[in-house]
Amino acid sequence: MTEASQLLGAGAASAPHPFPRPIWTAGFYAAAAWALAAVVTVAFPDVVPWGSRELFAEIVGAGALLLGGFALAAPASGRLREFLDHNGPWFIAIGVWLALWEITTAKTGWLPKPFFSPPNGLLNVYMTETNRLGWCILYTLRLWALGFGAGVVLGYGGGVALGWSKRFAYWGMPILKLIGPVPATAWIPVTFYFFPNTFDASVFIVALSAGIPVAILTASGVGSVDPAYYDVGRNLGAKSWYLIRHVAIPAAASHTFVGLFMGLYYSFAVLVVAEMLGAKYGLGWYIQFQTAYSGYANVYATLIIMAVLCAGIVKLLFVVRDRLLSWQKGFI
């Protein structure tokens, strides 16, 4: 705290420069908030031991120093500077949040164990359960990648065929329209009968959840391509395969991506449910397992991992989409 106020004092003193250096003011407040969280963590005793108190204080304290450093010596311009300026309020909020979190849980016990955990409790989970959580992440990613991958490939192929071929659409569309709205999880009882083991059944459920929106959106995208494009292609000597590959598919791409995003969110939802059914590893399984033993700190810690994983995958898909659909925007 004292350190933070010194930093604040230094910032105020350096303000009337002849050429005012663009000081990252929000950085001082952020550093102060983070320092406060670190000080609160070590200065007062916990009502119940949670572990990893010192480590947490060290990490947050290091964060405070880093923020303070940026506040003093942030570059005047450039991408880092824009990042800092933009996210300053968030850094402050995170520091305040961490301090309040420590106070309400570990320090006062207003939010009691086992239903709540201080941030150092979550950190302690990551420190003690590193191995097991690591394996769970890998198992979950494997299930998701296999299910989502299979669903997207089949859904996309089916969607293109449904949008392109009248005969295919005649038989396929009614079935897709009937099956599509059924939540993928509703198939769980029968999938256990049809698939040799729970893993295959889980892959199928995830694939179904991702494949159906991709198929529906791709089919509607291919079906709504301006026929003038096909006229141009045919006139220039293109055969069906060329028209599918070079006209229908790119013209439908923005629809397909809407389907991919929908499929992505459905697949996350279904993933956890699928893992709660007789899986031996995986984040969904871990959450269920820890809930049964009232290990809520472990549950929260796992939820954070899932949030980061899902948000990361969504971000990745956005990057892919922006690259592939760059022709839609002006970028000269």
Place this chain on the structure above:
Amino acid sequence: MSSSTAALRAVPTPARNLEIAMRNVSHAFQLGGSRLPVLENINLQVARGEFVALLGPSGCGKSTLLRLIAGLDPPTQGEILADNKAIGAPDPSRILVFQDPTLFPWSTVWRNVATGLAARGVLEKEKARVDDALKLVGLTAFARAYPHQLSGGMAQRAALARALVNDPELLLLDEPLGKLDSLTRLSLQAELVSLWQDKGFTAILVTHDVEEALLLSSRVIVFTERPARIKAEFRVSKPYPRHRDDPELVGLRRQVLATLGLPT
């Protein structure tokens, strides 16, 4: 006719062009159960290397006729022959240029122009032709641009390059300059004439701009309202380049407008 137009051009190599014959062509659309006739008994002969303009009230069915000649739709009745062979399907020797450039927005200009060669699987060997076509229409600098980055006139030039790269023997122009501003229009009219003179293809232009028809074509066919029938035919023997204020063209313009039933 073909000999007189040939005399107007300086063709270095033997030109590749088609002779088109329409015999009793009629066409009708099915609209909500009722039959809408759009073309009625069209008989028209277009000689090799000729530039014919089809003129008529808008919506009369001229564009439909071009689609039939391109082979995109079969006529309800009658037949259309290209070099005495019935047209049954689209072919890159007969290319239709639409009023909208209809470039593929997801491909670069270069890729758009290359479409015909790529679709026929000859792009690898004939890449240079794409560059030549872009050069011909003055879009070399925009080869890597996307269609949304082009102005209307540039996009229509790219569409023209996409047609010309296939060395068409017949160019079907469906009001290709209809949506352009008047200055771009003038420069593209001149470019069309010089391309036609240079390449020697047969050209059929649909337009409702009388002046444009007279400036570009060697024969103007005037259609009636829908269902379209041929109402009159005017020969334009004035050598190129033509000027819109030329007394001969002004006189012809008066006649054509009178045929269309418009004040002169």
